[in-house]
Amino acid sequence: MYAQMVKTDSARVRSLDEMDPVERAFQERIDAGQKIEPKEWMPEGYRKTLVRQISQHAHSEIVGQLPEGNWITRAPTLERKAILLAKVQDEAGHGLYLYCAAETLGVSRDEMYEQLHSGKAKYSSIFNYPTLTWADIGAIGWLVDGAAIMNQVPLQRCSYGPYSRAMVRICKEESFHQRQGYDVLMKMVKGTPAQKAMVQDALNRWWWPSLMMFGPSDDASVHSAQSMAWKIKQNSNDELRQKFVDQTVPQAEYLGLTVPDPDLKWNAEKGGYDFGEPDWQEFFNVIAGNGPCNAERLNARKKAWDDGAWFRDGLVAHAEKAASRRQAARIAAE
Amino acid sequence: MATATLDPAVDQAALFEFLLRLGDNALILGHRVSEWCGHSPALEEDIALSNTALDLIGQTQLWLGLAGEVEGKGRSADTLAYLRDGFEFRNILLVERPNGDFGKTLMRQFLFDAWHFLMLKALKGSTDRRIAEIAEKASKEVAYHLDRSRDLVIRLGDGTAESHRRMQEALDDLWAFTGEMFMGDAVDAALAEAGVAPTPHSLKAGWDEIIEETLAEATLKTPADAYMHKGGRRGVHTEHLGFILAELQFLQRAYPGATW
Amino acid sequence: MSSEWPLWEVFIRGQHGLNHRHVGSLHAPDAEMAIHNARDVYTRRNEGVSIWVVRSSEITASAPSEKGPLFDPSNSKVYRHPTFFDIPDEVGHM
Numbered sequence: 001m002y003a004q005m006v007k008t009d010s011a012r013v014r015s016l017d018e019m020d021p022v023e024r025a026f027q028e029r030i031d032a033g034q035k036i037e038p039k040e041w042m043p044e045g046y047r048k049t050l051v052r053q054i055s056q057h058a059h060s061e062i063v064g065q066l067p068e069g070n071w072i073t074r075a076p077t078l079e080r081k082a083i084l085l086a087k088v089q090d091e092a093g094h095g096l097y098l099y100c101a102a103e104t105l106g107v108s109r110d111e112m113y114e115q116l117h118s119g120k121a122k123y124s125s126i127f128n129y130p131t132l133t134w135a136d137i138g139a140i141g142w143l144v145d146g147a148a149i150m151n152q153v154p155l156q157r158c159s160y161g162p163y164s165r166a167m168v169r170i171c172k173e174e175s176f177h178q179r180q181g182y183d184v185l186m187k188m189v190k191g192t193p194a195q196k197a198m199v200q201d202a203l204n205r206w207w208w209p210s211l212m213m214f215g216p217s218d219d220a221s222v223h224s225a226q227s228m229a230w231k232i233k234q235n236s237n238d239e240l241r242q243k244f245v246d247q248t249v250p251q252a253e254y255l256g257l258t259v260p261d262p263d264l265k266w267n268a269e270k271g272g273y274d275f276g277e278p279d280w281q282e283f284f285n286v287i288a289g290n291g292p293c294n295a296e297r298l299n300a301r302k303k304a305w306d307d308g309a310w311f312r313d314g315l316v317a318h319a320e321k322a323a324s325r326r327q328a329a330r331i332a333a334e
Numbered sequence: 335m336a337t338a339t340l341d342p343a344v345d346q347a348a349l350f351e352f353l354l355r356l357g358d359n360a361l362i363l364g365h366r367v368s369e370w371c372g373h374s375p376a377l378e379e380d381i382a383l384s385n386t387a388l389d390l391i392g393q394t395q396l397w398l399g400l401a402g403e404v405e406g407k408g409r410s411a412d413t414l415a416y417l418r419d420g421f422e423f424r425n426i427l428l429v430e431r432p433n434g435d436f437g438k439t440l441m442r443q444f445l446f447d448a449w450h451f452l453m454l455k456a457l458k459g460s461t462d463r464r465i466a467e468i469a470e471k472a473s474k475e476v477a478y479h480l481d482r483s484r485d486l487v488i489r490l491g492d493g494t495a496e497s498h499r500r501m502q503e504a505l506d507d508l509w510a511f512t513g514e515m516f517m518g519d520a521v522d523a524a525l526a527e528a529g530v531a532p533t534p535h536s537l538k539a540g541w542d543e544i545i546e547e548t549l550a551e552a553t554l555k556t557p558a559d560a561y562m563h564k565g566g567r568r569g570v571h572t573e574h575l576g577f578i579l580a581e582l583q584f585l586q587r588a589y590p591g592a593t594w
Numbered sequence: 595m596s597s598e599w600p601l602w603e604v605f606i607r608g609q610h611g612l613n614h615r616h617v618g619s620l621h622a623p624d625a626e627m628a629i630h631n632a633r634d635v636y637t638r639r640n641e642g643v644s645i646w647v648v649r650s651s652e653i654t655a656s657a658p659s660e661k662g663p664l665f666d667p668s669n670s671k672v673y674r675h676p677t678f679f680d681i682p683d684e685v686g687h688m
Contacts, residue, residue, distance in 0.1 A: 040658040065372035065380075072368050076585035076594035077412045078361075078398075081368070082391045086638075088371050089384035093635060096377045100619040103601060109621065110598045134585055134594070169618070173639070184594075192592050300373065308375020311436050311490065312623075314497025316597055318489040319624035376599070378620055382634035482630060489623075 002060040002124045002148055004215040004287070006053045006233075009045045010226040030231050035161040038104035046230050047105050050160055052121075053232060054102040055112045059123035061095035063116075063297050067131045068140055076134060083180050084137060090177070094170045101162040117302050125283060126213050128291030135188060135195075135202035141181015143203075143210040143248065149178060150244050151214075154234035163232070182251065189255045196256075203252065204260045211275075212283045214241040246272045344462070348524040350404045351424065352531060353465075354414070355567055356453075357397030358425035361415055363446060364390030365578055366433055375436050382482065386443070389475040396468045416586040420575045427566040428511040430574045434504065437490055437497065441504035444483035448544040449515045451480045452537045461529035484548050491552025498553065505549070506557050513562025515541070600649055602628040604636055607644035614646050622647075 016024050023043055029036070036042055065088050072088060075081035099109045115121035126144055131137065152174070156167045185202075188195040214237040218224035227233035235243075245264075252259050263276035285291065367387040374380035398411035428446060433439045454476055457469035490497040516538045518526075525531040549556050565571065585594065599621040605614035617636050622628035628647040636642070656664055672678050681688050 037658065039655065062372070062377070069372035072371055073365060073581045074584050076416075078391055078395050078415055079412075080594060082388055085368055085371060085384055085388055085391070089381055089388070089638070092372070092377050092380045092384070093638065096381070096620060096635060097618055099377070100601070103619070108598055166618075187594055191594075192589065194589060195592055304373045304375065308436060310494070310496045310500065311375040311379075312599065313597075314490045314493030315486075315623040315627070316493075316599065317497070318493040319627075321492065322624065376621070378622065378631040378635060381638075382631065385634050385638070478633075485626070485630070489627075 002064075002151065002213075003053045003056040004122070004124060004213070005218075006049060006056065006223065006227065008049045008223040008226040010222055012222055013225045013229050027229070030159045030229075034159075035164060036159050037161045045226070046232075049227060049230070050163065050232060051102055051105050051107050053227075054098055054105075054163055055107070055115070056122055056124075058095045058098035058102060058112065059116045059121055060127065061091045061098060063123045063127045063301060064144075065091045065095075066297055066300055067127055067129070067293070068137060070131050071134060071137050074134070075137075080184070087141070087177055087180060090173050093173070094166075097166040097169055098163075101160075101166040104162045113305060117298070117305065119289070119298070122287065124213060125286040125291065126209050127297060128286050128294045129205070129209050130293050132205075133198050133202060135185065135198040136206070138181045138184030138188065138199065139202040139206040141177055141179075142185060142251070143181075143206050144213070145174065145178040145181060146248060147210050147213045147240075147244050149174065150240045150247075151235075155232075157231070157234065159231035185255055189257070199255065200257055203257050207260050208278050208282075209286075211241055211245070211278045212280075212286075214238075214244070216280055216283070242272055245275050249273055344528045344530055345524045346404055346406075348521045349462075349530065350401055351521045352525050353397050353401035353404060354424040355426075357394050357401055357411070357414070358423050359429050359446075359450075360390045360397060361394040362423070362425045362575070362578060363429040363443075364388075364394060365582055366429065366431075367439070367443070369433055370436075370439065379436075383439075386479050386482075389472075389479065393468070393472045393475070396472070400464055400468065412586075416583045420571050420579055421569040423566070423569060423571065423575060423579075425566050425571075425575075426511070426514045427563055427572055428508065428514065430566070430572060430578060431508060431511060432574060434507075435500060437500040438504035438507070440483055440486050440490070441501060442508055443479065444487045444548070445508060445512050445545070447476060447480040447483050448541050448548075449512075449537060450476050451544075452540045453532070456532040456537065460531060465530065480544075484544070487548055487554075488552040491549070491554040501552065502554050505554055509557040510561060510563050513559075514564040514566060517562075517564055517567070519567070599623050600651065602632075602647045603650050603653060604628075604632045605646040605648075606632070606636060606642040608642060610643055614644065617641075619650060625649075 016027060019027060022041060026036070026042060026046075036046075068084065068088050068091075072081065072085050075084050099112060102112060103109060112121065116123070126147075131140070149171070152167055152171055156164055156171055158164045158167065185199050188199050216237065218237045224233060224236065249259055249264065261276045263274065265274055267274045286294070289295075364387045367383055367390065370383050371380065371387070374383055394415065395411045398414045402409040402411060402414055428442060431438075431442055433442075451473070454469045454473035457465055458473060460466045460469065487501065491501045492498070516534045518534045522531070522533050526533045526536075546556060566575075585592075600623075601619055602622055602625075603619050604617050606617050607614045620628065620631050620635055622631045625647060629645055632645045632647055633642075637645075668674075
């Protein structure tokens with residue numbers, strides 16, 4: 001997911017009886033479905049976990065601009081170009097909303113950038129894969145945004161008010177993203193054999209990384225259990241992955257594509273698909289920085305930040321000058 | 335969409351040429367600006383600049399769409415954008431200049447926006463209703479572009495010593511590409527005669543005023559008018575355009591006849 | 595390390611006649627740029643007719659711990675609600 005394997009600092013989830021009265025009142029409010037707002041009392045672990053999760057989510061949005069951004073200047077029609085640009089711009093907006101939500105927890109955007117640039121903070125593994133053809137733009141919209149939506153829709157109900165509200169806005173804006181991706185692919189599979197082959201190739205490369213987005217099975221993870229108790233995570237990774245496969249396979253069939261999983265088959269008994277296990281070795285390698293594009297992605301972000309320092313400083317200097325000029329004028333007038 | 339109203343008094347070949355100039359300026363500048371998406375110095379700027387690029391792409395569709403209609407050979411805006419070679423492009427050289435640093439991109443934007451704003455304002459009164467309608471829509475967008483680029487030029491010119499230096503360098507470097515905006519030829523004369531468009535030269539005084547006022551506030555020095563480059567408006571470009579088109583047209587060229 | 599642009603809260607009037615509503619926040623070096631940025635960030639889908647911005651640090655908020663004393667007392671003023679009063683049907687709409 002956009003936030004993968006977020007740690008909670010909890011050794012185990014404690015019961016209400018084990019909590020002191022303040023924490024117990026907090027947990028009861030969450031259990032009752034109430035929202036926690038900035039500056040209200042919260043356990044330090046809750047705050048830290050949220051900062052990790054929201055900032056990782058935000059980093060994923062802005063790093064996620066890069067693979068698709070690659071194709072803005074090569075989009076095949078003026079309309080596709082405008083749509084793609086609008087979509088990648090939305091991702092910047094979503095990053096912005098999320099950074100702001102994290103800032104309500106007492107961490108600044110610059111601090112979060114610093115953590116991203118130093119490699120301390122992670123972003124989703126998916127954005128370390130390359131976009132090699134135009135079909136990849138379709139595949140990202142369809143699969144990657146599709147997987148993200150699976151996670152983001154329930155997050156609209158998460159217990160932290162600013163995060164929940166950011167997700168509401170993001171989900172509303174994102175509703176066109178997945179559709180535009182599928183639309184790109186529908187057009188291509190109806191086109192020339194070369195176009196159709198390009199789409200199949202994109203599915204072959206993006207299928208498994210998309211399944212990995214949900215993270216390894218977390219049924220035994222204390223972090224996931226704690227996050228669920230705090231209602232900042234709503235479903236297990238396996239639940240979401242199953243839901244994603246069940247939704248996506250018929251869509252692949254509609255496009256006339258073959259999902260690259262020999263173990264994929266309908267299981268009437270469970271009312272869902274059985275499917276193979278992603279290569280988790282690859283996943284951990286990508287997380288550890290060894291994906292095909294980790295270095296490029298991080299360097300692009302760092303370069304944008306470093307090259308832009310003079311610009312940001314220049315504007316601050318001007319704002320200060322203008323403010324002191326205004327003040328001088330006010331004093332002179334008095 | 336307005337239907338083609340063929341006015342025999344207006345030279346259709348000249349009108350086509352003029353529309354290509356407007357459309358190609360928007361197309362190439364939009365392309366350049368879109369290169370920043372994901373790489374700007376701040377998220378807020380990234381989003382703002384993408385809005386500018388989106389406006390320009392939208393304007394490209396309108397101008398080139400109308401150009402195709404006027405030409406009457408069945409070429410769409412996409413065909414014109416994706417299947418002409420460099421010598422058939424009519425944008426001014428300024429808009430194909432490489433982005434450089436963020437300051438240079440903003441300076442290029444400002445120098446162009448000031449002209450673009452005045453041009454569209456004049457075109458709102460065009461005798462060609464189709465042109466007047468597009469200008470009406472585009473001029474609102476461009477008024478905002480100018481607001482923003484002008485504001486940023488002032489702030490960065492009058493910011494830190496470094497931001498001042500960078501903005502002055504950007505200005506000095508781009509200045510020789512501004513003259514082309516005001517050079518007229520037979521096409522311009524024919525359209526001015528028919529009341530379709532202003533002569534380029536008639537926009538110069540207004541442009542000078544915006545530029546001088548802004549640069550003074552930005553504490554930047556207006557470069558002396560020296561040699562001015564030209565050629566884009568008649569299809570003689572710099573080497574940069576070829577690379578822009580290689581990217582822009584890649585898919586349409588690599589897969590002829592495919593639809594996307 | 596350069597200094598960070600301050601944070602601004604953004605309020606947008608969605609349509610004529612409605613109140614400005616808090617929509618989110620953003621960073622900008624000063625108020626004028628905050629307005630520009632708000633236009634570009636928060637009205638991309640035609641969402642507004644007017645924008646307010648205020649520095650986040652200038653907002654004074656009620657303390658969460660005082661929620662009881664601040665808001666509970668109004669719970670008992672039931673007579674402030676029209677449904678408190680029984681008016682016979684034959685009197686007509688009131």
